[in-house]
Every structure is written in structure tokens, then in C-alpha cells.
Amino acid sequence: MIDWLYHYPPLSPGILLKRYKRFFADIELDTGEVVIAHCPNTGPMTGICTPGSLVQVSYSDNPTRKLAYNWEMIQVCDNEPTWVGVNTALPNRVIKLALEKFLFPELSSYSQIRFEVPYGQDKKSRVDFLLNGSDVERPIYIEVKSTTWACDRLALFPDTETTRGQKHLRELMALIPQARAVMLYFINRGDCTHFAPGDSRDPVYSKLLRDAIALGLEVLPCRFEITPAGIRYLGLSELKI
Numbered sequence: 546m547i548d549w550l551y552h553y554p555p556l557s558p559g560i561l562l563k564r565y566k567r568f569f570a571d572i573e574l575d576t577g578e579v580v581i582a583h584c585p586n587t588g589p590m591t592g593i594c595t596p597g598s599l600v601q602v603s604y605s606d607n608p609t610r611k612l613a614y615n616w617e618m619i620q621v622c623d624n625e626p627t628w629v630g631v632n633t634a635l636p637n638r639v640i641k642l643a644l645e646k647f648l649f650p651e652l653s654s655y656s657q658i659r660f661e662v663p664y665g666q667d668k669k670s671r672v673d674f675l676l677n678g679s680d681v682e683r684p685i686y687i688e689v690k691s692t693t694w695a696c697d698r699l700a701l702f703p704d705t706e707t708t709r710g711q712k713h714l715r716e717l718m719a720l721i722p723q724a725r726a727v728m729l730y731f732i733n734r735g736d737c738t739h740f741a742p743g744d745s746r747d748p749v750y751s752k753l754l755r756d757a758i759a760l761g762l763e764v765l766p767c768r769f770e771i772t773p774a775g776i777r778y779l780g781l782s783e784l785k786i
Contacts, residue, residue, distance in 0.1 A: 548777060549774065549775035549776065549777050550639055550643060550646075550648075550769075550775070550776050550777050550778055551635070551639045551642060551775055551776040552774070552775040553601075553603065553617065553773060553774065553775055553776075554603050555604075556601040556602065556603055556617060556773050557574055557575070557601070557602050557603075557604060557614075558574070558575050558599065558600070558601055558773075559572040559573055559574040559580075559599075559600050559601075559602060560572065560573045560597060560599060560600065561594070561595070561596055561597065561599075561600045561619060562579065562596055563596055564584055564590070564594050567584065567586075567587055568583060568584050568585075568587075569581055569582075569583070569584060569612075570582045570583075570584045570600075570616050572600055572602060572614070572616065574602075580602070580613075580614050581612055581614070582602050582612060582614035582615060582616045583611075583612040583614065583616065584616050584631070585615060585616065585631070585633055585634050586616075586631045586633050587633070588633075588703075588704060588705060589704055589705050590631065590693065590704075591693075591694045591704035591705070591746075592621070592623070592693075592694055592695065592704075593619055593621055593629050593631070593693050593694075594619070598619050598620055598621065599619070599620040600616060600617075600618065600619045600620070601617050601618045601619075601773050602614045602615060602616050602617060603615045603617050615632065616631055616632070617630065617631065617632050618630050618631060618632075618771055618773070619631055621734070623695060623736065624697065624698060624736045625736065627734050627735060627736040627771075628734070628735075628771040628772055628773070629693050629733055629734040629771060630691075630693070630733035630734070630771045630776070631693065631733075633691050635776075636689055636691040636731035636733065637673055637689055639731070639769070639776055640673070640687075640689050640729065640731065641658070641660070641674070643778060644658050644674060644676070645658065648778055649765065649767075651763070651765060651781075652676060652685055652687075652727070653680070653681060653685075654678065654680045654681070655676035655677060655678040655680070655681050655685065656677070656678030656679065656680070657676065657677040657678050658674060658675075658676060659674070659675040659676075659677070660674060660675075661673070662674075662675040664686065664716065664720070665716040665719070666716070666719065670712070670713070670716055672686045672687065672688060672716075673687055673688055673689045674686075674687040674689070675687070683722075683723065683724050683725050684724045684725070685724070685725040685727060686720055686724055686725065686726050686727065687727045687728075687729055688713050688727070688728050688729065689729045689731055690702055690703075690728065690729070690730050690731065691730075691731045691733050692704075692730050692731065692732055692733065692740075693733045693734060694743065694746075695734065695736070695737050698736060698737050698738045698739060699737060699739045699740070699741055699785070700730070700732045700734070700737035700739065700741075700766065700782060701740075701741055701742070701743040701746075702730055702740075702742065702743055703743050703746055703747050703750055704743055704746050705746050705747065706746065706747045706749075706750075707747055707750055710747070710750050711747075711749055711750050711753055714728070714750065714753040714757050714762075715753065717757060717762055718753075718756070718757045718762065721760050721762065725763060726757075726761070726762050726763065727762070727763045727764075727765060728754070728757070728762060728763070728764050729764075729765045729767060730764070730765065730766045730767065731767055731769065732766060732767060732768045732769060732782060733769060733771060734769075734771060735768060735769065735770035735771060737768060737782055738768075738782055738783060739782050739783045739784075739785050740764075740766030740782040740783070740784055740785065741784075741785040741786065742754045742755070742786070754786075755786055758786060764784055765781060766781055766782040766783075766784055767780075767781060767782075768780055768781065768782050
């Protein structure tokens with residue numbers, strides 16, 4: 546039996562017609578109906594936004610929603626047909642479940658998980674997760690980044706310039722050595738065996754990442770299999786720095 550970490554709600558298959566204004570996508574469902582779905586992804590979605598590709602959408606009957614459909618995943622065929630998660634609201638929810646199940650032995654034994662904790666010099670940033678406990682020598686700060694861009698079997702982040710991501714790296718670096726600083730890359734596709742910084746898209750971020758690793762930043766490039774049934778953890782990709 547597959548050990549799903551997260552189960553999707555019932556999904557409907559369709560075909561991507563186009564994405565526009567970042568947050569909208571025209572999708573033709575298998576029924577022939579064309580719907581406007583919310584695209585929960587602010588990035589360029591490099592290499593995974595090809596019209597004509599198979600997609601899966603969820604439906605909500607919440608009357609307060611402007612769009613009833615939510616775009617959840619798209620199928621790419623870079624190596625073999627692979628589902629790629631596009632909903633950037635999901636990774637933190639999935640990592641929370643993984644932390645509660647202690648799926649990452651690299652993080653040692655913690656007993657307390659806190660979310661969205663203010664940190665940084667001005668306390669205006671919020672780290673995704675903070676792990677503590679009586680057996681934890683130093684607090685563990687974890688920032689989560691979702692990545693969908695790939696070249697062959699190499700996952701890359703970022704796929705565009707990210708000043709926010711640069712800021713997060715600098716703030717994590719400032720925590721070392723008083724705390725453990727962890728950058729967790731949520732590889733939102735199961736076909737990537739390696740991970741590297743996206744030098745061509747944001748060389749500043751890439752240099753900061755290498756500098757941070759030299760200073761003591763811990764990197765967890767986590768592979769996840771995405772399917773219409775659910776999401777499961779596949780282990781770590783090999784880090785190529």
C-alpha cells in the first residue's frame with residue numbers, strides 16, 4: 546500500500562488552453578466544458594506551462610470564491626510522463642505533515658513545531674517552521690521553497706529573479722551558528738534525482754546559496770511524487786553545488 550503523505554480532494558482531468566495574468570488559466574475539462582481556473586502560482590512556471598498539456602483541477606462549491614476551480618497539477622514529458630504540482634500553497638502543508646511524522650532524520654529529535662515565527666533583524670520576516678525541544682541543542686529554522694523547473698533530471702531553483710528569496714538566505718545566514726538554518730527545497734515532481742541553484746535565472750541568489758552553505762546552511766532537496774491520488778515523499782535528491 547502506498548504511504549501517501551497528502552491526499553488530494555477529488556480532481557477533474559482536463560487540458561491546459563492558456564495561462565494569463567498569472568492567476569488565471571483556461572482549461573478544457575474532459576466533459577468538453579471550458580472553465581477559468583485559479584492558478585495558485587505567482588512564478589513563471591518555466592518549462593511546465595505548455596498549452597495542450599494534461600492537467601488536474603479541484604472544485605470548490607464555496608460561494609465566496611470567485612473561481613470554483615483550482616489548478617493543482619500539470620503533466621510534463623521531459624523524461625517520462627510526470628505530474629508536477631503547481632499549487633504553491635500545498636508544500637508548507639505537506640512539510641508540516643512530514644515534520645509531524647518525523648520523516649526527515651537529518652533534523653534530529655525535536656518535540657515542538659512552530660509555524661510562521663517572526664525572525665530576522667527587523668522581525669518582519671516569518672520563518673516557515675521553527676523546531677525546538679529538550680533534546681535539540683540549537684533551534685532549527687526551516688525555510689521552504691517549491692521548485693518545479695528541471696533540466697533533464699536536475700531540479701533547479703529559482704526559475705526567476707527572487708529578491709525575497711535572497712532576503713531569506715541572508716536572514717538564515719545571520720542565524721548561524723547560534724541556530725541551525727535549513728533551506729528545504731520541495732521538489733514538486735518525482736522525476737528529478739539531483740538539485741542545483743538556477744544560476745542563469747538569478748546569479749545573485751545562487752551565489753548567496755553557495756556562500757550560505759559554506760557558512761553552515763543545511764540544504765534538504767526533498768523529492769516528492771505528485772499524482773492525482775496524492776503526494777508521497779521519495780527522499781533527498783543529490784545536491785550539486
